[in-house]
Structures are given as C-alpha cells and as structure tokens.
Amino acid sequence: MKEVGNGRHTSFWYDKWCDLGVLAEILGDRGIIDMGVRREATVEEVLNNHRRRRRHRGASLQDIEKELGKLAEKQSNSELDKDLWRWSSGFKQKFSTMETWQLIRETGLQCDWGSRVWFSKATPKFAFITWLAFKDRLSTLDRVSRWSQGIDTTCVLCKNAPETRSHIFFECAVSSHIWEQLTKGIMRNSYSNSCETVMRLISASMEKKKRFCINYALQVAMYFLWRERNKRRHGEPPMPLSVMLKLIDKTIRNKLSLVQGKRVKGLEEVLQFWFSTRL
Ligand SMILES: [Zn+2]
Numbered sequence: 460m461k462e463v464g465n466g467r468h469t470s471f472w473y474d475k476w477c478d479l480g481v482l483a484e485i486l487g488d489r490g491i492i493d494m495g496v497r498r499e500a501t502v503e504e505v506l507n508n509h510r511r512r513r514r515h516r517g518a519s520l521q522d523i524e525k526e527l528g529k530l531a532e533k534q535s536n537s538e539l540d541k542d543l544w545r546w547s548s549g550f551k552q553k554f555s556t557m558e559t560w561q562l563i564r565e566t567g568l569q570c571d572w573g574s575r576v577w578f579s580k581a582t583p584k585f586a587f588i589t590w591l592a593f594k595d596r597l598s599t600l601d602r603v604s605r606w607s608q609g610i611d612t613t614c615v616l617c618k619n620a621p622e623t624r625s626h627i628f629f630e631c632a633v634s635s636h637i638w639e640q641l642t643k644g645i646m647r648n649s650y651s652n653s654c655e656t657v658m659r660l661i662s663a664s665m666e667k668k669k670r671f672c673i674n675y676a677l678q679v680a681m682y683f684l685w686r687e688r689n690k691r692r693h694g695e696p697p698m699p700l701s702v703m704l705k706l707i708d709k710t711i712r713n714k715l716s717l718v719q720g721k722r723v724k725g726l727e728e729v730l731q732f733w734f735s736t737r738l
Pocket residue numbers: 614615616617618619620626627630631632633
C-alpha cells in the first residue's frame with residue numbers, strides 16, 4: 460500500500476492508496492472515462508487539478524470522492540510517498556519475508572507425524588523416503604496394480620505376501636527382523652512391530668536420545684529396505700539379511716557419532732546409548 464505524502468510517486472489508478480483498493484481493479488476502463496482522470500495520473504495531479512468536486516451517480520465513485528477529500532486534507536508537499544507492506548497486524552514500512560509468506564500461504568492442518576520425518580539432524584535422503592512412505596506415495600505394488608492391471612504384486616523380499624506399505628516396512632519377515640534388531644533393545648517391554656503402536660509410543664515425552672535413535676533408525680531402515688526392494692525388482696542379486704543389517708547399523712552409528720561430536724543437548728551420550736541397547 461502507499462502512504463501518500465505529496466502524491467507524486469503514487470499512481471492514481473494502479474497503486475493502492477486508500478482502503479477501497481486499487482481503483483483500476485474496482486472501476487475498470489469504464490471508470491477512467493467516468494472519473495475523467497487519465498490513466499497515467501498521479502495522486503498529486505488528481506488532487507491539484509481535478510478538484511472541483513463532482514457529483515457522481517455510482518456509489519463507488521462517490522466513495523472515491525470521499526477518499527480524495529480526506530486525502531486533500533492530509534496531503535503534505537514536503538513529505539514523500541511511502542511504500543507500506545501488509546503484516547498480519549496491519550501495514551508497516553518494514554518488509555518481512557516471513558510475515559508475507561504467512562499471509563499468502565494456505566495453512567493446512569498440522570499432521571501428527573511431521574516431527575518424526577523432519578527433525579533436527581535428520582539426513583535429507585532418508586527423511587525424504589520416509590516422508591513419501593508416510594504419505595503412501597511410494598510405488599508399492601498394491602498401488603502400481605491400480606493403474607497397471609495384471610502385475611504380480613508379491614513382495615520381492617519375502618515372496619510370501621502382497622506388497623503394501625505396511626507389509627514392506629513392518630510386517631514382512633525381512634523388515635520385521637531388521638526392525639526388531641534395531642529397536643527391541645531400546646523399547647524393551649513396549650517393543651512392537653506394529654507401525655501404529657510404535658508411532659504412538661514415540662512421543663515428545665520420550666527421552667530425547669531414545670527418540671532420536673528410534674526415529675533415525677526408522678528412517679535408515681526404510682531407506683535401505685526400499686533400496687533393496689528396488690534392486691531386487693530390477694533383477695539384482697539379493698543382499699544377505701546380515702549384510703543389510705550391518706550396513707544399516709553402521710549408517711546409524713556414523714550419524715550418532717557425528718551428532719555426539721556436535722554436543723547437542725540431550726544427545727551427549729547417544730552413541731553409548733546405542734551400543735548399550737544392542738541385542
Ligand atoms: Zn515381504
């Protein structure tokens with residue numbers, strides 16, 4: 460919005476200088492004829508030249524005359540026009556990217572799993588696959604069969620059940636073994652290989668290092684399970700389960716060691732914690 464000083468740098472038709480809005484948008488081309496103000500006019504020009512008050516029939520033209528009347532009282536030849544930016548609390552001279560973004564974006568409902576996917580120190584490529592999995596956007600065979608009729612939907616890891624999201628990441632013999640190896644020592648009595656139960660247990664009240672280990676292990680496991688599944692689908696020889704487990708464990712340990720080195724609060728002894736929870 461423009462705060463008019465002398466009106467010299469404010470377009471009468473195309474800047475927003477009053478609460479009514481941008482006049483060209485309200486009145487259109489017809490308005491330019493009705494008002495008798497040229498298209499390129501500045502507010503200053505209109506205030507200085509135009510103003511033997513006209514009587515208009517249309518309600519919006521009268522409103523504009525009223526606004527011009529108010530402006531004529533305020534107009535100051537010594538002040539420059541100012542650009543104002545919209546904030547949620549009103550117009551200000553300062554521009555804020557965040558305020559503007561908040562005003563133009565559509566806010567959705569906050570999903571309850573967001574913090575399990577996007578957390579501080581997460582690895583982007585693992586978080587991305589996890590995110591796709593949570594949204595059920597990975598091309599698991601149950602989904603592929605919806606647009607490609609007649610394909611074999613059997614899970615390539617266990618060859619024992621149809622491949623769905625919850626099967627490949629939790630219920631499959633391969634994934635449930637990996638999941639157990641990774642988290643049973645951490646969850647102890649509350650251990651479960653049901654996705655829903657685990658998600659319920661990972662809450663904000665859980666100790667930070669415990670939560671970080673489970674969340675991170677979940678992402679690494681999902682990433683490598685999905686990679687292995689893709690490799691097998693493309694005819695590559697299967698990676699033995701023990702090798703896959705070692706790879707996952709090593710990836711987690713590297714991360715924990717890195718995080719520990721950064722002295723993040725609550726994660727000071729996260730690597731020792733991981734070792735102490737191995738079966
Ligand atoms: Zn399976």
